[in-house]
Amino acid sequence: MDIKAVQSSYARWAPVYDKTFGAITNVGRRCAVEYINSRGGSVLEVGVGTGLSLEQYKPDMHVTGIDFSAEMLQKARDKVQALELSQVEELRKMDARTLDFPDNHFDTIAAMHVLSVVPEPEKVMAEIARVCKPGGKVVITNHFERKQGVIASLERLFAPFANTIGWHSDFEIETVLQEDALTLEEQRALPPLGMMTFLVLGKSGG
Structure with missing residues (x-):
């Protein structure tokens, strides 16, 4: 994915995102936020988009979104203001490949349906690991490539159009599991049809 292609794609998606792709991914967001709320503390949401998840965080959470x-960010800011979401401390425009936060800064990092749309997801995962506190968690929901079946064939069909549609249909799970500082602790399929996957990765230490 090219960063300019991502910008132009999501500029087009922003007006209708909540009622289209946002609706499809709602189950994953709910699962992720429920898990994060149970931990409490500070959370960085990478790829906060239009802010669909923000009102689901508990009032005593400390939420930063990029x-x-x-x-997309303007839509998120409008939601925060309209709903008076005090748990949201900051929303910033930022490239996830170079996060402008100190090492070991957040209790939890959330990456919901974003890793298959960013350029160089390996760099994004390295940055996520860097800013996560030792003993912290990385919570991921995403679509990953199927190896066989009808859906796998459709994924391969759409793969060449990644820059146009705004996401990689053939994104491999190994891409997010290769960061040495993070260990897979939980993995489960999500509805509809198991198309999305919920992951929890832990950072050693703490």
Whole structure:
């Protein structure tokens, strides 16, 4: 994925995102936020988008959100203001490959349906690991490539159009599991049809 392609794609998606792709991914967001709420503390949401998850965080959470799309971020800011979401401390435009936060800074990092749309996801995972506190968790929901079946064939069909549609249909789970500082602790399929996957990765130490 090219960063300019991501910008233009999500500028187009922003006005209709909540009722289209946002609706499809709602189950994953709920699962992720429920898990994060049970931990408490500070959370960084990488790829906060239009802020669909923000009102689901408990009032005593400390939420920071980043996104590279100015159009998406404006939608998120509008939600925060309209709903008076005091748990949201900051929303910033930022490239997830170079996070502007100190090492070991957040209790939990959330990456919900974003890793298959960013350029260089390996760099993003390395940055996520860096800013996560020792003993902290990384919570991921995403679509990953199927190896066989009808859906796998459709994924391969759409793969060449990643820059146009705004996401990689053939994104491999190994891409997010190769970061040495993070260990897979939980993995389960999510509805509909198990198309999305919920992951929890732990950072050693703490």
